[in-house]
Amino acid sequence: MAAHEAHAHHDAHGHHHHEEGFISKYIFSQDHKMIGKQFLMTAVFMGVVAMLLSILFRIQLAWPGEESDFLSFFLGETWAPGGVMKESMYLGLVTIHGTIMVFFLLTGGLSGTFSNLLIPLQIGARDMASGFLNMLSYWMFLISSLIMLFSLFIETGPASSGWTIYPPLSALPQAIEGSGLGMTLWLVSMTIFIASSLLGSLNYIVTIFNLRTKGMKMTRLPLTIWAFFITAILGVLSFPVLLSAALLLMMDRLAGTSFYLSDIIVGSEMLENHGGSPLLYQHLFWFLGHPEVYIVLLPALGLTSEIISTNSRKPIFGYRAMIGSILAIGFLSFIVWGHHMFITGMNPFIGSVFVFTTLLIAIPSAVKVFNYITTIWRGSNIYTPAMLFSIGLVSTFITGGVTGIILADSALDIAVHDTYFVVAHFHIVMGMSAVFGMFAGVYHWFPKMYGRMLNTRLGYAHFWVTIVGAYGVFFPMHFVGIAGAPRRYYDYSVVGEYDKPTYDMIMDLNVIITVFAIIAAFGQLIFLFNFFYSIYRGPRAVQNPWRSNTLEWTTPVAHIHGNWPGAIPEVHRWPYDYSKPGAEEDFIPQVVPLAEGEEGDH
């Protein structure tokens, strides 16, 4: 795979006389940079859809039962007769929103985009270990996305039992409409998604193990790569378990097996299934589900580590401790899944074990936070939009993380489980953090992806609207939850029946939340505009705009197959030599050999 061409990037209009045809360059591309961009585009689209869905059901929550032209415009007469959303559609929207956000935006999109883009570039490889599998991974991702979107348009509605699709609800079409064809499509889509994710992850792992350039020891890898690496391992170990959970569910639905079903009468129909356990599903689901939140989060943390170090012009504090925390988090994330099941009827003793392991995770997480803060301390901080989003990430990681301590404490979880307190927690710690990490990554590596720069001022506007909007959405949700408001409720009229003042308070907050959500959604238009406009008209980028140390900035701006026109550079140092005493510049790229008498890695 020698570097064989260096034609400028944006000239192609799809004429086949190019050395590389339109099809093989833009569509069935096997080049990791292009695949990364394909993942990003798909994820941006999916993210917009999921955000729109959330605005739709937020309108219902803030102004329940009121006619809304907005709703009737998007949902039509079938799903919003007279402009009032139907109950079943509410649940369908919530379910697809959650599914898209967690799996398609933040698993496929985040790690698909940046693992693909950065792994070969930062370890010094010409491409992924298998370009073909990589391409397959993207196409499966796209197909599963399309199936998931398609399920929104079928007559019986999309899957509507929540993104966790607990059986028996998800197994019995008699119990809820969405458990018919909608759930079948959900399962098919997720099966393909899992296959895609596995192909991708295996590729990342093999590439990181085998294709590092000369001198790139594991202890010289940028933290981004460490994060992608552990993320991929988590994915490989946990997604197959979700697949098995989904297959068993499929069997219960289609083949009359009783893995999850026992002694059920639904409507007036007495089912014969006996001996299955709905808890089995929950164990299998959360065995993926918890690692999943770190699959979402670790890449974001990896990206931020790199961005904070670069823009504070300081080495990341405690590089080895950071690697250690990633490893510890990765390991622990496999033995905490039971914290989602404290009140399911699971044996309380097992519950206590999960309390212990879960609270342990707080330690490596705290270490990471303190290391970030120390990196910023006495730095020479430059506030690019990427840096702002990274600081936003650290803040949301703290804010959302601390409430995890309450949820992990089984005795306290009893009172807040499945309320909006949980919704607040996971949106802040997982949703906001990961989305901020993703934005930070896009702002920082946009020049690498498209050879052009994003507009910085629009980036600022985007950041400020987003952080204010997102905290405004999710912080008040804690109080809605503490007041006892269950999640996945179409409206809170029940609360009004037993305690009017509490109902009024919940509704006050719900209106505030929805207003912030709408503001935040408009804020994303700034980003979308900046993003698409700059792809075509942004100012051309220089090779190393952020004066950064890592290898990707030694490649030419124009994309070429094989990444480096000549030989792959050799690596001589760790990636965080910023503001090193004795050095002239405030950064020393990894390819620069150690000077006479200079101390090496840290």
Next chain:
Amino acid sequence: MTKLIVLIVIILGVIAVAQLVRMYELSSKLRNRREEDIPNRDNRLNATLLLVFMFAFFASVLYLFAEYGYTGRGEAASVHGKSTDWLMDLNMLIITAVFFLTNGLLFGFAFKYVRKPGVKAYWFPHDNRLELVWTVIPAIVLAVIIILGLKSWNEQTDKSPDEAIRIELFSKQFDWTVRMAGDDNKLGYFDYKLTNENNPLALMTTKTIQDAIDSMENSSSGIHALESKLNNPKLMFVPEDHALMVKDLARKERMVRMLYQLKARHNSALDTRVMDDIVFNANDTLFLCKGQDYEFNFRSKDVIHSAYMPHFRAQMNTVPGQTTRFKFRPTITTTEMREKMHNPQFNYILMCNKICGSSHYKMKLIVVVLDKPAYKKWYARVSKLDPKAADACKTFRNTYAVGKPKAAAPADSTAVATAPAMDSAAIVKTL
């Protein structure tokens, strides 16, 4: 109307985009500097904004705490609830402190250490002592949290005392049904195959088993009826209907075989356990007695539900095919709580808190806590057969249609099942 609004929104959108484009192009032309070179002014502006944001954020957090704090669900109305609230406050205190401290450091440093011309960043790649400190301190704090939490958890999930009253909460789409254990304080056994209109909770006695068998065999859609339809040469069926009927027949035959097994195994000495159980109608208020221990047994007929009683700090899922349990002792009567909440209309509530279908959000049960004398009066009413008010007595012995003709029309059975509704407010007033 809709169309007009959509049109206006689209036009406004186009204008906004056009403006953005102009601003965008102007700004890049005017400045004639590279996007990646952040001018000091912008840099300082953002640093300041970070600090301003922090103060605004902190202020709103404090405001939310002050304004909305714990008021929503009120004081804990159970013994364990009091102790978990104490623990909750402690944990809240710890995490709020950590929240302010770390966010403060983050934004504070971000503000203070903004790039200044001529000042180089401080080379500080690691420091083992510091790292040890912030590994060990969280570990110690967490150890305390874990120990206190588990102590509380063990108390809450421990076996309930013998004198705890056994109550079953039976869930189905989309309501709750209460069954009390009656004078023997033992809940009778059940089997889901025994479910019918007269016996919605599928309680198991010699008689209910026999009735289930009879209805499986002899009712209008029973085995015999199906067989005679299928064997009737005069009747013609669409092939699909025919297939369905054959399938249904096979299913019923398997079910009835299991019922016969159940019958063979059944020990009729256990019937009395069921007979004194007090079986309410779906949606009938749950009455509890202040200061009394309760053990709740949860069951589900169809999908997973969850019994969430926020004021008692209690929650447990109901799982089909499995019985789950939770215990607590209420400490505040409804009347007292109304005063505490300054709301004469207040009621305790049990809400469904596991997504269970489209009416999930309406699935609730009113809970009333009475003081001892009132409770005793109420209990006598529902448990003792008083000829003057026979329909108030809810024991299974009294409500299960004794010796009723088999082909009980649904209309009949509802008549039996629907005793005067229990209006909780009225009850509280009269007792």
